Amino acid sequence: MSFKTGSVADIAAIAAMVERREVGYSLEAPFYTSQEVYDLDMKAIFGQYWLFVATEAEIPEAGDFVTVEIGTQSLIIVRDDEEEVRALRNVCRHRGSRLLEEPCGAIGNLVCPYHQWTYRADGELMYAESQSPSFDKSKFGLKQVHVRTVGGLIFICLADEPPADFDEVASVIEPYLRSYRIAEAKVAHQTDLVEAGNWKLVMENNRECHHCDASHPELITSYFPFLRYDESDITPRLQPLYERYLKATEDLDNVCKTNGVPRELVHELDTRETGFMIMRLPLDGDGASFGIDGAQVCKKLIGDSPTPQFGDLSLHMQPNSWFHFLSDHVIVFSVLPLGPDKSMVRTTWLVHPDAVEGEDYTVEGLTSVWKATNDQDRVLVEKTQRGVTDPSYVPGPYALVEDDVEAFLNWYVGRLRDYLEPHRESAERLGHLNAVANQ
Numbered sequence: 001m002s003f004k005t006g007s008v009a010d011i012a013a014i015a016a017m018v019e020r021r022e023v024g025y026s027l028e029a030p031f032y033t034s035q036e037v038y039d040l041d042m043k044a045i046f047g048q049y050w051l052f053v054a055t056e057a058e059i060p061e062a063g064d065f066v067t068v069e070i071g072t073q074s075l076i077i078v079r080d081d082e083e084e085v086r087a088l089r090n091v092c093r094h095r096g097s098r099l100l101e102e103p104c105g106a107i108g109n110l111v112c113p114y115h116q117w118t119y120r121a122d123g124e125l126m127y128a129e130s131q132s133p134s135f136d137k138s139k140f141g142l143k144q145v146h147v148r149t150v151g152g153l154i155f156i157c158l159a160d161e162p163p164a165d166f167d168e169v170a171s172v173i174e175p176y177l178r179s180y181r182i183a184e185a186k187v188a189h190q191t192d193l194v195e196a197g198n199w200k201l202v203m204e205n206n207r208e209c210h211h212c213d214a215s216h217p218e219l220i221t222s223y224f225p226f227l228r229y230d231e232s233d234i235t236p237r238l239q240p241l242y243e244r245y246l247k248a249t250e251d252l253d254n255v256c257k258t259n260g261v262p263r264e265l266v267h268e269l270d271t272r273e274t275g276f277m278i279m280r281l282p283l284d285g286d287g288a289s290f291g292i293d294g295a296q297v298c299k300k301l302i303g304d305s306p307t308p309q310f311g312d313l314s315l316h317m318q319p320n321s322w323f324h325f326l327s328d329h330v331i332v333f334s335v336l337p338l339g340p341d342k343s344m345v346r347t348t349w350l351v352h353p354d355a356v357e358g359e360d361y362t363v364e365g366l367t368s369v370w371k372a373t374n375d376q377d378r379v380l381v382e383k384t385q386r387g388v389t390d391p392s393y394v395p396g397p398y399a400l401v402e403d404d405v406e407a408f409l410n411w412y413v414g415r416l417r418d419y420l421e422p423h424r425e426s427a428e429r430l431g432h433l434n435a436v437a438n439q
């Protein structure tokens, strides 16, 4: 199937694909391969919903910033002089130059490299040379986008009117995140991994552990293999392991109860605009962290963790992020699309601000399991991208344990449907496109 760039017929063809998407099946190939669907994703998904972009730990002081690229849009996430987190458009109001090219750093004021228009860290224009006497500086501050922080995690929304349910979601997840004190944490390491795959394949791969046994030998040593199991699945061989799991679960229940920490699973991946899921899992072996056999990877616990055996608090947010909160460190992941068949996974490891490298942790010890896991996932995503590009590919059925992949796609397809609603009529009028699409 090929689209002509951006035409009404293209949009109608995509709307037709959205309408005929079969529940429980992967998507038709153009969703993963076409420039037109990618362009639509950038508008209908990344341009409309709350996106996780950074942690407050990355910009601890006034003037600290990170830049984030969302497709062709560049944002400066900065802490202003009043310590407020802002998301400024990285586009000078004079003639449009990029202001900052660096991925992170610190500024006093923001000075445009082209003709030196100078902005405060809150985006207000302070200085513009040689303008006419009637020039009104107050009208040329940097444009800003919506920004919210929850438990030290920074989210932005590029839409004029962001989804209104964010406060509700924030009020649910904040009590889970509070004890980790992310805003005060120290960034121990960050990686940007470019994968030759569509962003949805990266997310789909993240939303299931059906592949973990075969692909993640390091990671699975920390996990019990009982997610979505019921007792009838427990064979005699698994019984001792299952009993250990029950004991770890009970211990984790007690730790949460004693410390007034929420424990229950909240699964709202496809039941609201700001889709999310949060759960706390007990870990096997030492039960502490992502070292081999659940070992701690930082001697100093993070935030107010009451015990090393605090489980893995796992948070998934639509459309582009996931998080693991352990007793001794936190790992945050965001997926930034770079093209129909290219995505970047940014991974950041956080530790207690007083944790000392070489004494409490080593970067190698802290990061090796998830560096290996990310790379193993990259290979899986890239193989799938090559597969869905093959003309013989047709959507295939998800296993029962892949229900969160379905939840991800159900959310995605629902959001596209909302966005495309105005085009439905032309899609129906151009009903023959179904036939064209299948050629």
Ligand code: FES
Pocket: 092, 093, 094, 095, 096, 097, 112, 113, 114, 115, 116, 117
């Ligand atoms: S484009 Fe920024 S000062 Fe001219």
Ligand SMILES: [Fe+2]
Pocket: 205, 206, 211, 212, 216, 373, 377
């Ligand atoms: Fe994986």
